[in-house]
Amino acid sequence: MSAVIVFTEGDPWFINSRNWGVILERIMVAVQPEDRRSFDWFLNETGLDFPSIEPASRNSVARMVLSIVEELQVELSVKAKWDVAASGPYYGDLVSKLRNEIDVNPADGGALDG
Template identity: 90%
Template structure:
């Protein structure tokens, strides 16, 4: 089984369920326990659906996911002993798509630094 992230204005991004479970677990650790059930509507074991998130909340969810994925990239680069962050196309593509979603949902049209 796999999971999919559906973005506001970008092509979907797919990942196997094993790797998604790691990302999902880390995301949910950052969510307050009382808020976790409200996330089930758009964030669960099948993936993440940005269009299902209230427009005002999309940016903060994208930033939360981006933070987790960037942390995983660093961990992968340490384990691999190389610069996975810069050269890893898999998570690199996800990072680009998340940054684009942040930009799309920023409301002010400004690009995300980085």
């Protein structure tokens, strides 16, 4: 089974469920416990759906996910001893898509930043 991230603009991004589980777990750790239920309708084990997020919150959610994915990139490259300059960053396409999501949605004051 796989998971998908659907963006406000552009093509979706797919990942296997095991790797998505790692990302999802870290996202939920970053979210305040009292806010976790509000994430259920756009974020779960099948993926993340930006169009389902309140427009004013998309920017902060994208920033939070981006920071988590960037952390994972560093951890995975060190663990696997990858040469990021030669092979490109792991999750590089996802990082680009998340940055675009931030760009297409106006800043909202970081209401959901973890």
